[in-house]
Amino acid sequence: MTEVKLDDIVSLAKRRGFIYQGSDVYGGLSGTWDYGPLGVQLKRNIMNLWWKHFVDDREDMYAVDAAILMNQKVWQASGHVDTFVDPLCEDTVNHRRYRTDHILKDKGISPDGMTMEQMDAAIAENGIKSPDGNPLSESRTFNMMFKTNVGATFDENSISYLRPETAQGIFTNFKNVVDTFYPDLPFGIAQQGKAFRNEISPRDFVFRSREFEQMEIEYFVNPEHWQEAFDELLASTHDFLRKLGLPDEKVHELDVPAEDRAHYSKKTIDIEFDFPIGKEELLGIAYRTDFDLGNIQRVSGKSMEYTIKGTNDKFVPHVIEPSFGVERALMAVLSTAYREDEVNGEKRTYLALPEHLAPVRYAVSPLLKNKPELVEKAREVYKALKAKYGNVMWDDNGNIGKRYRRQDEIGTPHCVVIDFQTLEDDTVTIRDRDTTEQKRVDGKSL
Ligand code: ATP
Numbered sequence: 001m002t003e004v005k006l007d008d009i010v011s012l013a014k015r016r017g018f019i020y021q022g023s024d025v026y027g028g029l030s031g032t033w034d035y036g037p038l039g040v041q042l043k044r045n046i047m048n049l050w051w052k053h054f055v056d057d058r059e060d061m062y063a064v065d066a067a068i069l070m071n072q073k074v075w076q077a078s079g080h081v082d083t084f085v086d087p088l089c090e091d092t093v094n095h096r097r098y099r100t101d102h103i104l105k106d107k108g109i110s111p112d113g114m115t116m117e118q119m120d121a122a123i124a125e126n127g128i129k130s131p132d133g134n135p136l137s138e139s140r141t142f143n144m145m146f147k148t149n150v151g152a153t154f155d156e157n158s159i160s161y162l163r164p165e166t167a168q169g170i171f172t173n174f175k176n177v178v179d180t181f182y183p184d185l186p187f188g189i190a191q192q193g194k195a196f197r198n199e200i201s202p203r204d205f206v207f208r209s210r211e212f213e214q215m216e217i218e219y220f221v222n223p224e225h226w227q228e229a230f231d232e233l234l235a236s237t238h239d240f241l242r243k244l245g246l247p248d249e250k251v252h253e254l255d256v257p258a259e260d261r262a263h264y265s266k267k268t269i270d271i272e273f274d275f276p277i278g279k280e281e282l283l284g285i286a287y288r289t290d291f292d293l294g295n296i297q298r299v300s301g302k303s304m305e306y307t308i309k310g311t312n313d314k315f316v317p318h319v320i321e322p323s324f325g326v327e328r329a330l331m332a333v334l335s336t337a338y339r340e341d342e343v344n345g346e347k348r349t350y351l352a353l354p355e356h357l358a359p360v361r362y363a364v365s366p367l368l369k370n371k372p373e374l375v376e377k378a379r380e381v382y383k384a385l386k387a388k389y390g391n392v393m394w395d396d397n398g399n400i401g402k403r404y405r406r407q408d409e410i411g412t413p414h415c416v417v418i419d420f421q422t423l424e425d426d427t428v429t430i431r432d433r434d435t436t437e438q439k440r441v442d443g444k445s446l
Contacts, residue, residue: 031202031210041359066169077299085141091130162196206327213326264291351411378418
């Protein structure tokens with residue numbers, strides 16, 4: 001398998017219209033990325049696959065799409081205002097800011113389980129300087145939520161935040177869903193949408209962005225049965241990762257030790273993946289107990305209890321949360337699919353994407369674009385395939401060899417060429433991206 005570097009992915013993503021730097025034309029805005037035509041399609045395919053796997057194919061899942069701006073009490077009750085912080089230190093000469101744990105990690109020292117004071121001590125003991133070689137300040141905490149004001153009055157009451165996770169929009173709608181649908185426990189509420197974190201040092205392409213997309217489930221259970229639900233969602237997550245085409249041997253479970261878990265979590269498994277930047281978190285599954293619903297109940301004064309149908313048995317449900325980041329899934333998919341090989345003595349780059357994820361499923365070309373009868377026939381085939389699959393591309397740019405190269409690089413599994421024989425018997429040539437083999441088939445069989 002090709003040893004893939006992050007730079008290979010970044011340059012292919014830009015060159016072929018998957019992902020561009022956000023606000024590029026004005027010099028960019030750090031930690032933001034714009035999806036181009038192919039990136040939008042790939043991202044949508046990943047998100048739709050998740051939706052099908054975790055929502056449509058299950059009987060116990062409900063969906064919400066909550067507002068991004070929420071009442072500030074949401075973030076006070078959830079603890080984000082006080083505790084959604086990262087340790088920040090500063091280069092004392094040029095005042096560049098860094099995440100203290102990242103500074104340690106980059107020097108091969110694991111910050112896991114360390115307090116901020118212990119991290120500062122490790123920096124001092126090891127004589128670690130900033131990346132520019134200057135002394136570092138002591139660390140302080142930095143809240144990662146983007147603060148804003150809602151409405152025309154700028155005072156304490158108008159403060160709001162761009163949501164740093166989609167989860168709270170699910171918890172605040174728990175009672176609404178129960179009151180309107182009264183589902184049996186256990187059941188889940190799923191949501192996909194944007195989340196925003198003012199990361200101190202966004203890096204590694206889309207892996208650590210300031211604006212990103214999450215796919216989250218809050219799965220509500222009777223606390224006596226949390227373990228079964230946790231195990232089932234973990235197994236289902238592995239099935240989903242296989243559907244993304246990620247090889248099992250690159251996927252690792254990390255049972256997060258108590259000292260590194262969020263204080264409300266009784267168990268967390270991080271799913272790590274061998275990215276080109278190393279083994280890093282792809283997603284997490286956490287048993288969040290009744291922490292969130294309990295906080296909402298306490299701060300809002302409204303009951304979050306669930307009554308088992310036909311009984312007086314009431315309790316605040318506990319929650320298992322599988323939380324996926326779309327950008328990290330996309331990076332895992334791209335880095336798994338990236339391949340380099342040699343065809344007819346020439347280096348070739350291609351993306352071996354699974355057919356159901358490929359942004360373009362079929363590319364259709366006339367053999368010669370100056371022959372109207374070939375173009376007309378090719379348009380016919382193109383239209384029929386497009387009506388069937390949607391993501392089909394018309395490609396008559398350059399010679400056939402160039403077209404194949406371009407389609408290989410964007411991961412198109414099949415290139416269909418219409419030639420003179422098509423005019424006689426409706427057969428077309430179809431070329432396989434991975435083997436580069438071509439065969440003649442009945443055009444109507446596609
Ligand atoms: P990390 O430790 O890498 O900062 P986290 O533990 O803070 O991640 P969670 O709060 O558990 O992340 O968020 C759930 C998921 O959202 C992560 O597993 C990841 O896929 C995604 N995610 C979190 N932060 C970012 C980010 N800045 N950019 C892209 N995806 C992110």
